Amino acid sequence: MKTLLTNCRIVNPFSSPEFIENGYILIENGIVEVIKEGIPNFTVDEKIDLNGKTVLPGMINAHAHLYSTLAMGMPFPKGNPTNFTEILEQVWWILDRALDRESTKASFEAGLLDHLRHGVTTVIDHHSSQNYIDGSLNLLAETAKQFGMNISGAFEMTDRNGKQTFQNSLDENITFHREFIEYKSVRPLIGLHASFTLSDESLKSISDRLKSERDWGIHIHTAEDKADRTDSKSRGYNSVIHRLDSFDLLNENSLVIHGVHFEPGDVDILKRTGAMLVHNPSSNANNRVGMTPTALIEEMQAGLGTDGMQGNMLEEAKIGTLIRSSHLVGGEPSVNYAEMLFKHNADIATKLFGRKIGKLDQGYAADLAVFDYNPRTEFNADNWIGHALFGMEAPIDVMTNGIFRVRNNSLIDLDEKSILTNANKQANILWNNMEETDG
Numbered sequence: 001m002k003t004l005l006t007n008c009r010i011v012n013p014f015s016s017p018e019f020i021e022n023g024y025i026l027i028e029n030g031i032v033e034v035i036k037e038g039i040p041n042f043t044v045d046e047k048i049d050l051n052g053k054t055v056l057p058g059m060i061n062a063h064a065h066l067y068s069t070l071a072m073g074m075p076f077p078k079g080n081p082t083n084f085t086e087i088l089e090q091v092w093w094i095l096d097r098a099l100d101r102e103s104t105k106a107s108f109e110a111g112l113l114d115h116l117r118h119g120v121t122t123v124i125d126h127h128s129s130q131n132y133i134d135g136s137l138n139l140l141a142e143t144a145k146q147f148g149m150n151i152s153g154a155f156e157m158t159d160r161n162g163k164q165t166f167q168n169s170l171d172e173n174i175t176f177h178r179e180f181i182e183y184k185s186v187r188p189l190i191g192l193h194a195s196f197t198l199s200d201e202s203l204k205s206i207s208d209r210l211k212s213e214r215d216w217g218i219h220i221h222t223a224e225d226k227a228d229r230t231d232s233k234s235r236g237y238n239s240v241i242h243r244l245d246s247f248d249l250l251n252e253n254s255l256v257i258h259g260v261h262f263e264p265g266d267v268d269i270l271k272r273t274g275a276m277l278v279h280n281p282s283s284n285a286n287n288r289v290g291m292t293p294t295a296l297i298e299e300m301q302a303g304l305g306t307d308g309m310q311g312n313m314l315e316e317a318k319i320g321t322l323i324r325s326s327h328l329v330g331g332e333p334s335v336n337y338a339e340m341l342f343k344h345n346a347d348i349a350t351k352l353f354g355r356k357i358g359k360l361d362q363g364y365a366a367d368l369a370v371f372d373y374n375p376r377t378e379f380n381a382d383n384w385i386g387h388a389l390f391g392m393e394a395p396i397d398v399m400t401n402g403i404f405r406v407r408n409n410s411l412i413d414l415d416e417k418s419i420l421t422n423a424n425k426q427a428n429i430l431w432n433n434m435e436e437t438d439g
């Protein structure tokens with residue numbers, strides 16, 4: 001099937017050219033060609049006139065928690081948490097124990113819908129449903145397939161719910177890894193909650209299990225709060241990263257999340273092992289844990305994630321810009337959040353999935369988002385970042401792997417209304433379960 005998209009304003013960030021006012025995109029099992037000028041006269045199966053609408057690459061969320069999708073509007077915890085550990089204990093560790101299969105499925109569906117609706121076609125998820133473990137990652141992969149999206153799955157291993165739960169979580173990660181490692185649109189990773197909720201014994205048993213696996217990588221929160229760093233030091237390590245490296249858990253497929261409180265020397269370990277860093281500005285601000293240093297983000301070419309806060313990556317890039325700006329005095333260098341979103345996330349997804357994802361270039365997956373955007377000022381190669389972050393909202397069409405999943409603002413093949421109705425129902429059940437779990 002050859003499809004030609006015509007009359008497109010093409011924004012292809014950090015590529016060449018970055019901006020085409022009126023171009024064509026030829027698709028056949030991926031992007032075959034992006035044509036800058038002239039009218040192509042070859043035969044295609046389908047020609048779609050986009051009438052000057054703006055096309056961006058399908059975006060990537062480099063760190064998501066779809067399991068927290070139904071937390072929106074949830075009652076505030078009774079204990080009024082005042083620090084990072086209390087927020088985990090009183091909110092997220094109650095929620096992830098209260099999730100069953102049905103509420104997990106509703107969370108996946110509503111969360112993926114939120115991403116797709118915002119032109120995000122690849123989600124690197126970190127999952128936790130501590131009383132529904134076996135088969136939860138398969139459910140994630142199945143649900144993502146229904147949406148036509150690329151998914152990376154990992155199950156959060158932790159010691160906080162006892163040895164058997166830890167063991168079941170390790171089994172779930174390994175089973176999922178073995179079943180899906182060859183899949184084109186699924187990328188298994190091995191999920192660890194964080195260093196401070198895993199004993200040396202647990203880290204060793206993970207490391208031992210991985211010795212016989214291939215192409216594995218871990219996905220873990222690192223030094224999000226000072227508490228994580230303090231914990232590693234109290235166990236005799238220089239830092240969280242040093243501790244993970246001591247168990248041979250870091251490699252070129254591994255994602256380390258946050259890095260707000262790294263120690264000197266951590267970057268050297270990450271560079272040596274090839275592990276990748278992902279920054280999540282809105283979550284860091286929300287949890288009041290501090291801000292990932294600018295120099296670290298630049299040195300590590302960090303990716304951008306939302307840590308469960310939302311599915312809208314353009315919004316995350318905008319919020320990230322504003323949060324950092326509010327902490328800087330005039331003239332201080334900031335971070336280019338558009339570069340994190342469009343360049344570094346594309347590099348991370350391309351590496352993890354083993355195929356080209358995240359650009360509108362020849363050979364890349366045909367994942368794209370079409371915006372019906374009428375700018376009030378000139379839109380050109382020099383100012384696309386301003387329009388993308390501060391002007392464009394939700395796309396009208398979204399394509400993944402060459403197939404429209406959203407067309408003229410409607411979901412194709414899936415019933416959006418029933419997904420949302422079910423999510424509402426499951427959210428109420430979940431919140432009640434949480435109250436019971438909470439006592």
Ligand SMILES: [Zn+2]
Nearest residue numbers: 065126221307
């Ligand atoms: Zn997270």
